Amino acid sequence: MNGIHDMGGMDGMGPVEPEPNEPVFHEPWEGRVYALARRMGRWGRGRNWGSGRFGQESIAPAEYLRMSYYERWFTNLVNRLLRTDLVTEEELDSGNADPDRPRPTLFPELTDVSGGSARRDVDVSPRFRAEQRVHVRNLHPRGHTRLPRYTRGKHGTVIRDHGIFALQDTDENGQRLGDNPQHVYTVRFTARELWGERAASERDAVYVEMWEDYLDPA
Amino acid sequence: MAKSKEGSVGRRKFLTNAAATAAAIAGQGQVADAQQTASDEDEQEHEHQTVPSDIALRVKALETVLVEKEMVDPAELDEVVDTYENKVGPRNGARVVARAWVDSGYKERLLADATEPIAELGYGGAQGEYMVVVENTPTVHNLVVCTLCSCYPWPTLGLPPVWYKSAPYRSRAVIEPRGVLREFGVELDDDVEVRVWDSTAEIRYLVLPERPAGTENMTEAELAEIVTRDSMIGVAQVTPPAAAGGGA
Numbered sequence: 001m002n003g004i005h006d007m008g009g010m011d012g013m014g015p016v017e018p019e020p021n022e023p024v025f026h027e028p029w030e031g032r033v034y035a036l037a038r039r040m041g042r043w044g045r046g047r048n049w050g051s052g053r054f055g056q057e058s059i060a061p062a063e064y065l066r067m068s069y070y071e072r073w074f075t076n077l078v079n080r081l082l083r084t085d086l087v088t089e090e091e092l093d094s095g096n097a098d099p100d101r102p103r104p105t106l107f108p109e110l111t112d113v114s115g116g117s118a119r120r121d122v123d124v125s126p127r128f129r130a131e132q133r134v135h136v137r138n139l140h141p142r143g144h145t146r147l148p149r150y151t152r153g154k155h156g157t158v159i160r161d162h163g164i165f166a167l168q169d170t171d172e173n174g175q176r177l178g179d180n181p182q183h184v185y186t187v188r189f190t191a192r193e194l195w196g197e198r199a200a201s202e203r204d205a206v207y208v209e210m211w212e213d214y215l216d217p218a
Numbered sequence: 219m220a221k222s223k224e225g226s227v228g229r230r231k232f233l234t235n236a237a238a239t240a241a242a243i244a245g246q247g248q249v250a251d252a253q254q255t256a257s258d259e260d261e262q263e264h265e266h267q268t269v270p271s272d273i274a275l276r277v278k279a280l281e282t283v284l285v286e287k288e289m290v291d292p293a294e295l296d297e298v299v300d301t302y303e304n305k306v307g308p309r310n311g312a313r314v315v316a317r318a319w320v321d322s323g324y325k326e327r328l329l330a331d332a333t334e335p336i337a338e339l340g341y342g343g344a345q346g347e348y349m350v351v352v353e354n355t356p357t358v359h360n361l362v363v364c365t366l367c368s369c370y371p372w373p374t375l376g377l378p379p380v381w382y383k384s385a386p387y388r389s390r391a392v393i394e395p396r397g398v399l400r401e402f403g404v405e406l407d408d409d410v411e412v413r414v415w416d417s418t419a420e421i422r423y424l425v426l427p428e429r430p431a432g433t434e435n436m437t438e439a440e441l442a443e444i445v446t447r448d449s450m451i452g453v454a455q456v457t458p459p460a461a462a463g464g465g466a
Contacts, residue, residue, distance in 0.1 A: 006365065007385055007389040008363075008366075008389065008391075008416065009389065009392055010389040013385040013389045014386045016386045016387045016390070016401055017381055017386070018448075019379065019380060019381065023303075024307070025302075025303065026380075027274065029274040031302075031303070032277050032281055032299070033277055034298065034299070035298035036277075036280070036281060036284070036295060038298050039294055039295065040284070040290065056367070065385065069368065074276070074277060077280075078280065081280075087284070087287070092276075092280060094279075095278070095279035096282065096286060097282075104289060117347060118420045119347070119348070146366065148418060150365075162420075162421055184420070186350075186421070191412075198394075200395075200397075200412075201396070201408060201412065203409075203410075203411040204395065204396075204411060204413075204414075205412075205413055206392050206413075207413060207414065209416075209421055210419075
């Protein structure tokens with residue numbers, strides 16, 4: 001989706017502000033949110049858990065920019081738990097589990113997916129090879145995609161084939177578009193191709209990983 | 219959808235009551251502060267931090283509900299937090315860099331296919347499944363970003379700093395990397411090629427910084443001590459110990 005999360009090349013966001021001796025978590029609740037997000041995914045099996053990235057990208061732009069990083073994680077986790085009926089609004093209001101609701105069932109892990117990894121051990125021939133010139137398709141899907149806007153319609157050069165990965169893109173409801181295993185490549189774009197005269201040097205380049213579905217031969 | 223849910227989450231009765239109580243306590247704190255000298259900022263900061271924020275209360279409520287439903291054990295949450303606060307962090311990546319600096323065979327394998335050589339040092343798992351290491355040289359400077367979210371090599375660098383996940387870095391690193399680097403204190407000559415790596419897929423990147431001059435007699439362990447997190451993201455260069463302390 002053409003959301004606020006797809007920030008590459010935008011202006012007006014201000015200076016980068018590093019924090020000396022930054023702690024891993026600034027407040028205890030941030031650590032709890034991170035840990036909860038890491039540990040709750042198993043409860044999404046067999047349920048409409050949806051893509052975590054799509055969930056975050058669907059936060060309205062003004063809210064997305066206002067929220068801190070772990071506030072976005074928390075929002076996404078709560079939305080998923082409510083959507084799958086694993087918790088209710090009333091439970092979150094009261095801060096206690098409703099004793100009259102049955103305990104949720106943990107569904108078994110799917111056997112055809114290797115522990116959540118996106119790598120696929122299947123035989124798919126590559127459409128592109130290293131050094132080949134490619135043209136990025138001008139795609140604007142409404143769902144989650146790993147294709148940054150600033151690369152769409154641009155020309156680049158394949159520099160490496162990373163092997164076969166499941167496509168992570170989703171439809172507009174956050175459901176993955178099938179497993180669709182395919183080669184993922186690193187594609188090199190010159191800074192001039194992406195940014196025109198704004199590029200500081202003819203030497204500079206941006207390297208972006210691309211699923212094969214994003215590419216056409218140049 | 220996400221927006222309306224978020225709105226409802228923010229206006230819960232229980233939490234509103236809790237927040238009202240907290241606000242009352244905060245008010246007392248502010249009165250107390252006003253009676254102190256204005257220069258006593260540390261004390262004021264302390265006063266404010268003793269009041270749980272609304273988000274802290276909401277997270278606590280969620281955790282309590284999930285624990286009562288037996289969906290999660292607080293001890294496993296403690297373990298995750300402990301892992302990233304105390305066990306996994308940039309010291310891991312620094313050991314990879316130091317090994318590559320002293321062992322050319324290791325470095326060659328690392329640059330060809332990084333995942334296995336990094337696993338040999340004990341680092342792997344979530345967000346480190348497919349590692350690529352890119353080497354800085356006198357003519358090439360590498361910089362890593364995730365413009366779409368916050369992708370980062372957890373096993374070797376730990377969790378990313380706030381600035382890496384922030385809108386300014388994500389928006390600017392790809393379009394004006396030299397400007398961003400300048401703000402971090404890295405001034406590159408015009409003949410240096412800047413390569414920005416946008417971690418859009420499942421690959422995670424680690425920069426192999428240049429080994430600084432004057433470190434020829436240092437041991438691998440000593441070298442690991444001077445490698446910083448920022449140098450492995452590509453926003454800093456490694457400085458030798460004599461020149462260290464300048465914020466690199």
